[in-house]
Amino acid sequence: MTITGQSLIGAASVPGTNGAFHGIDARTGEALEPAFGGATQQDLERACALAEAAFDIYRETELEARAVFLETIGEQINAIGDALIERCMAETGLPRARIEGERGRTITQLRLFAAVLRNGDCVDARIDPAQPERKPLPRVDLRLRNIALGPVAVFGASNFPLAFSVAGGDTASALAAGCPVIVKAHGAHPGTSELVGRAIQRAVQICGLPEGVFSMLFDSGLAIGQALVADHRIKAVGFTGSRAAGVALLKIANARPEPIPVYAEMSAINPVVLLPGALAARGAAIAQPFTVSLMQGAGQFCTNPGLVLAVRGEPLHAFEQAASAAVANTSAATMLTPGIHANYCMGVERLAANPSVERLASGAAGGRFDAQAALFATTADAFLSQPELRDEVFGPASLIVRCKDLNELHDVLKALEGQLTVAVHLDASDREACRALLPTLERKAGRILANGFGTGVEVGHAMVHGGPFPATSDARTTSVGSRAIERFQRPVSYQDLPDELLPAALRAANPLGLTRRVDGVIDREVREDD
Amino acid sequence: MTITGQSLIGAASVPGTNGAFHGIDARTGEALEPAFGGATQQDLERACALAEAAFDIYRETELEARAVFLETIGEQINAIGDALIERCMAETGLPRARIEGERGRTITQLRLFAAVLRNGDCVDARIDPAQPERKPLPRVDLRLRNIALGPVAVFGASNFPLAFSVAGGDTASALAAGCPVIVKAHGAHPGTSELVGRAIQRAVQICGLPEGVFSMLFDSGLAIGQALVADHRIKAVGFTGSRAAGVALLKIANARPEPIPVYAEMSAINPVVLLPGALAARGAAIAQPFTVSLMQGAGQFCTNPGLVLAVRGEPLHAFEQAASAAVANTSAATMLTPGIHANYCMGVERLAANPSVERLASGAAGGRFDAQAALFATTADAFLSQPELRDEVFGPASLIVRCKDLNELHDVLKALEGQLTVAVHLDASDREACRALLPTLERKAGRILANGFGTGVEVGHAMVHGGPFPATSDARTTSVGSRAIERFQRPVSYQDLPDELLPAALRAANPLGLTRRVDGVIDREVREDD
Incomplete structure (x- = not known):
């Protein structure tokens, strides 16, 4: 697979004309071919417009369809084969065994979120049934589910070029939540980023999803990344990196007319x-x-x-x-x-x-x-x-x-x-x-x-990879493990809606077979059927 | 019950010396007796120190003890009797039936969170058991629970002097989460605030809790409220009011060395x-x-x-x-x-x-x-x-x-x-x-x-009283209903801790009888026992 140095905007490859940079051989400091063209404001505009157009369709895809998409991303990453490992070794200086292990971890992580989707609890479906006889006032029918926040900007880390980068935990959890993702590729491993980005792009195509579900921009400076966080169509940011950079993105997000959450994992001495x-x-x-x-x-x-x-x-x-x-x-x-x-x-x-x-x-x-x-x-x-x-x-x-x-x-x-x-x-x-x-x-x-050390971070359901500021910008969240998906969701309540207009997750017949909370109690429906 | 015009700092009543103001008869615009003394920076310091001292004890009280505390607050509010209704009518101009109804709603809300605590799901206990035989690396034992964020500052609303004020939804959900609360009393209903604040103060005493679990400050201007949000011991803010005031508090919270979440419900035209x-x-x-x-x-x-x-x-x-x-x-x-x-x-x-x-x-x-x-x-x-x-x-x-x-x-x-x-x-x-x-x-x-109107807001499990900015500052949350408690919690993961050092929620014997998630699946423990 050839590395072209082009940004991925929906289904297209776009040569950037806004400056250029090279990946660097970590051992020698020498430039690696090819040059990567910096994305322009027009490229950013196009990526955001596509993400916005994809959002309402993608967020309502079935849980199973999204699970298969995540698994397909994993398969496509595997299919790159040794080209990915070698490029990644060159760009990061990390040894083969580490990169191979990290590739496995990245795919495991995508599969974890596929399992989270199939389980369905992340929808948090809740039903408080109507009580027409209640005094003094009848009670309305109220149903709640989580929906996706909107398009998400992801800034990968240099130190985990696969597991915390283009197809890393932020991307996997945002896609699982139903959010289109625009990645600002990390300048320290651009070739690795392009290879993985193309794997996601292929998975989008294989799964028949709207092209705007995924884009990836190369930035020859800081301006495109900053403009991405400021764009009104972006509704959340995932970031792993330095404290200074994380705090800078937080400032941009807070200064927007509509502030948005930034999940920045920044600094710790453990x-x-x-x-x-x-x-x-x-x-x-x-x-x-x-x-x-x-x-x-x-x-x-x-x-x-x-x-x-x-x-x-x-x-x-x-x-x-x-x-x-x-x-x-x-x-x-x-x-x-x-x-x-x-x-x-x-x-x-x-x-x-x-x-x-x-x-x-x-x-x-x-x-x-x-x-x-x-x-x-x-x-x-x-x-x-x-x-x-x-x-x-x-x-x-x-x-x-x-x-x-x-x-x-x-x-x-x-x-x-x-x-x-x-x-x-x-x-x-x-x-x-x-x-x-x-x-x-x-x-x-x-x-x-x-009696251990924190350097092993299990990908599971009970993991918290997070912590109070400045470890992260939001101590209420984790960037690893199944609870990472919550960062990209918000609850919506439906009152007295006709059954056929309700989302499938909340319909009377429970067509998705979800475990739901009725009057606050999990699974009461099932128990009543027993 | 006499209204004294004093701030409540832990178990004490403190006459404020930082300016003074009066409640106003909403119908006539005339001052109501007594004068309320504005809290000083020293009062604020004392309230924060008490809240900080109470935090580690209060957050680990048993769920049942916290449930009883919330119910006791409701009983103490009821016990004020007609004095509360009459003072509140005078200060707000709202009719008796409305205030009586709102008192009922406030108590219902406290009971809802008591039920949420007894249910125990808000702990989100998760166990990913160790797999010592896993290859290539054994899997560690990982357990997760939610803990309280820390002391919370609450700014009540003028328009719901009971249900969204001193003992309203923000206070009830923060106390349920295990957070001490410091209320900045709303200047539009100070007498109502004092009466309700004293009811909470009595409930703290009756339940034998540390006095710092609750304080309430009168502010003759804006400075004490602002200093409260800026104080390093405060870890979250609940606010209901105008867009301008909400955005001002957001700015203060974001400018802290350690930024904190602000849950501001601000502006909507519905x-x-x-x-x-x-x-x-x-x-x-x-x-x-x-x-x-x-x-x-x-x-x-x-x-x-x-x-x-x-x-x-x-x-x-x-x-x-x-x-x-x-x-x-x-x-x-x-x-x-x-x-x-x-x-x-x-x-x-x-x-x-x-x-x-x-x-x-x-x-x-x-x-x-x-x-x-x-x-x-x-x-x-x-x-x-x-x-x-x-x-x-x-x-x-x-x-x-x-x-x-x-x-x-x-x-x-x-x-x-x-x-x-x-x-x-x-x-x-x-x-x-x-x-x-x-x-x-x-x-x-x-x-x-x-086919209805939004003015009725059910207090239940499927309610979302929230929405994208500027309806609220955090679309991921609700300020009414059982999910309001999530705003004041954060997850903590425990890896390979000896059973006796684990919090009760995560111990092998499950002494709290919680529904727990094992490898991501709810209740598997129970099913295995069947």
């Missing part, structure tokens, strides 16, 4: 708490999986363990020694882009230059754009008094905060901003200490995990 | 569509309930029918004549405040002075602060070309838009901003015309109703 019992019993052993987690994807995971909290003393010293040895033993790994590499180096230098911070270990150096792992330590005093120590350093760096006791450790947790994850390592003797921390952990993070 | 068959068959008959709906609460309902759309011709003429006669026959009714009355008069004068607008009828004139109903008509051309004709005139005024055909009527609907409700009057012959409009109606409104 504290790891080593409680005293676990630390004493197996501090050195914890250092191994900690280092593995730290090095995942060259440290470029949103759930990367950037902060370790423990009470100082001999057991922490043992952990530090083991972790230092493990970190010193790591190989360098190519970062996603020269820009991310430069930022990482600056972040590490800033920590190293801080007189309150001690550098414990560095990994091996490598190629020009390779990250060298770094392990630092500081005191709770310094951490509490220097807010800049809480900033994310995106890459394989972590900071150990030595606390004088569990109370001070708790104070450090309380001082943190919102997080995607917080991990606690505990033994049976740590149960009460953990219990005391839990209310704070719940306030701070979307996911609390025991 | 179009009523009269389709040709219904209009021909019973246009004159529809005019009667239309006029009743228009006059509800002196026209001061957020769901007031401010716009009528129909195809011009003899049947519309007959409707206009009947509606004009009915409007001309209406008595004047006291408005809530002199300010609302002045705004209403200006809105009516603006319409009357518009050369494209014809005044069809006026109701009887009355007292100094009484609203005189007004019925206007214009053409679709004028309505489409003059956006100011789409502005809400809060009070008993409505504008008929005469369309040349159904296509033009559809164009008018498409040009509207978001609405709380849209009503369609139809006969069997109108089914296809209605079907053609439905996609637009769904995009524009939170509730679509047939």
Whole structure:
């Protein structure tokens, strides 16, 4: 399959005339062919008009039809074969096994939303039947379902070029909800984006859906992405990336005549708490999986363990020694882009230059754009008094905060901003200490995990990949797992509508066979039939 | 029960020293005793500190305990007796039957959320069990529940001094979710607010809850309300009122270091569509309930029918004549405040002075602060070309838009901003015309109703009292009905936590007896036990 460098606007390929850029070989920094043409305002206008035209048709497609569409996207991504893996490796510097695994995850995610659609609970069908005899006033017939919000703009992440990009979680959940999607392709993996975008474009065609269900624009600067968020036809935004970029999109969305929700996953340092019992019993052993987690994807995971909290003393010293040895033993790994590499180096230098911070270990150096792992330590005093120590350093760096006791450790947790994850390592003797921390952990993070690390994010029904600001811009939501679909829906109530005018989900005969809530109780209909 | 004019801060009554104001007799414009002291920044600080201190305890109270608390608030409101009715009548100018009915609705609403809590589905407990044998990687144990967002600021409405005020839907749903509430009392009914606030304060004490679960501040200006929204301990805002005030609070919330959700219900003109068959068959008959709906609460309902759309011709003429006669026959009714009355008069004068607008009828004139109903008509051309004709005139005024055909009527609907409700009057012959409009109606409104008017808002499980901007600031939500609770919750995921550290909702033994979702399927546990 040839990469053309063209934007995908509905069923068409459109060469962009608004500047041009190249994908970059992450290892060498050299330009990869072909050039990608930046989309114009006219291209954006056309994509939005098509999405708007597709919306009323697409949002009312049957759940089964949408499920098949999602599965077809997965099949079409698989069908690209090795060309996708190789282009993605070149553009990101990530190894083959990782990219292959991520492709599997992306397809699994599409299948999860297909299952969510077939289950039908996401419609949240509710019926409060009429009570014509009620006094003093008869009760009307009231029925509720969720409908799709409208066309959605998706800004993929650089660090998951498949699972959080063109056909990633935001796109999959928005399409599942019944929203057309316009992707602003990430400039760090444009070839990968085009290949995946074409797979979606083919799936739209195979499934006989309106072409406006999917478009993808290349942007040679920032203007097209910003105009996309500002366009009145766009009704929600999914974003994964830096805090600065996420906040900039939030500002645009809030300044619109009609503000719209922005689901931005932005920044987290994902504290790891080593409680005293676990630390004493197996501090050195914890250092191994900690280092593995730290090095995942060259440290470029949103759930990367950037902060370790423990009470100082001999057991922490043992952990530090083991972790230092493990970190010193790591190989360098190519970062996603020269820009991310430069930022990482600056972040590490800033920590190293801080007189309150001690550098414990560095990994091996490598190629020009390779990250060298770094392990630092500081005191709770310094951490509490220097807010800049809480900033994310995106890459394989972590900071150990030595606390004088569990109370001070708790104070450090309380001082943190919102997080995607917080991990606690505990033994049976740590149960009460953990219990005391839990209310704070719940306030701070979307996911609390025991005796593990946050870098594995299961795609399932009980996953929350989210958390209070600035981990995300909307703590009420998750960008991974089946609840991600809720972000792109809104409820509509129908009062006394004739049965034939009701959406199928709410008709008396329940033609979709949905589990519905009658007077607030799930499945009462079924129980009455029993 | 004596009204003291003091703010309620936790268990205490605090005389405000930051300016003072009086409740106003809506009929006469005269000050009612006593004076209300404006809360100070110190009062605000104390209320926020108490709410913050109460949060972790209150959010983990058992569902049954919170249900009993809500019911106790209802009992305490009832126990105030006639003093509440009389003070509320004086402050609002609303008649006894209306206030008594609204008291009933307020208590019903508290009971609805008690039922929602006892049902337990609002916890959204989900379990994806571990799969230690899964290849290539074992699956972790993942469990999800909703927790409360944090302390909530509530700004009540002037037009529903009980059902949308101190103990109204926002307070009831936030308390149900497990959030402490700080109410900024509405200056238009401060005595009513104090009486109801004291009922909640007593319920907190009776139920043995932390005092910070509820506080209520009087504000002699705007500064305390604004500071409340800006306070870092406040995690969400519920508001019902004008578009200008709602947008101002949104701006404050978005400018915080940690932005928070604002649920503002603001502005709607609630179009009523009269389709040709219904209009021909019973246009004159529809005019009667239309006029009743228009006059509800002196026209001061957020769901007031401010716009009528129909195809011009003899049947519309007959409707206009009947509606004009009915409007001309209406008595004047006291408005809530002199300010609302002045705004209403200006809105009516603006319409009357518009050369494209014809005044069809006026109701009887009355007292100094009484609203005189007004019925206007214009053409679709004028309505489409003059956006100011789409502005809400809060009070008993409505504008008929005469369309040349159904296509033009559809164009008018498409040009509207978001609405709380849209009503369609139809006969069997109108089914296809209605079907053609439905996609637009769904995009524009939170509730679509047939052959009725939106002024009755059922408190139930299938109600959506919400809609796209500017009807509300968040189309994904409702401020009435059981789904209102979702606004004040966020999901948290627990990975591999020891059973004894899990919240009760997620423990293996299911001690709360919740309906849970296992691998995405509701109640599978129960089915496996069968």
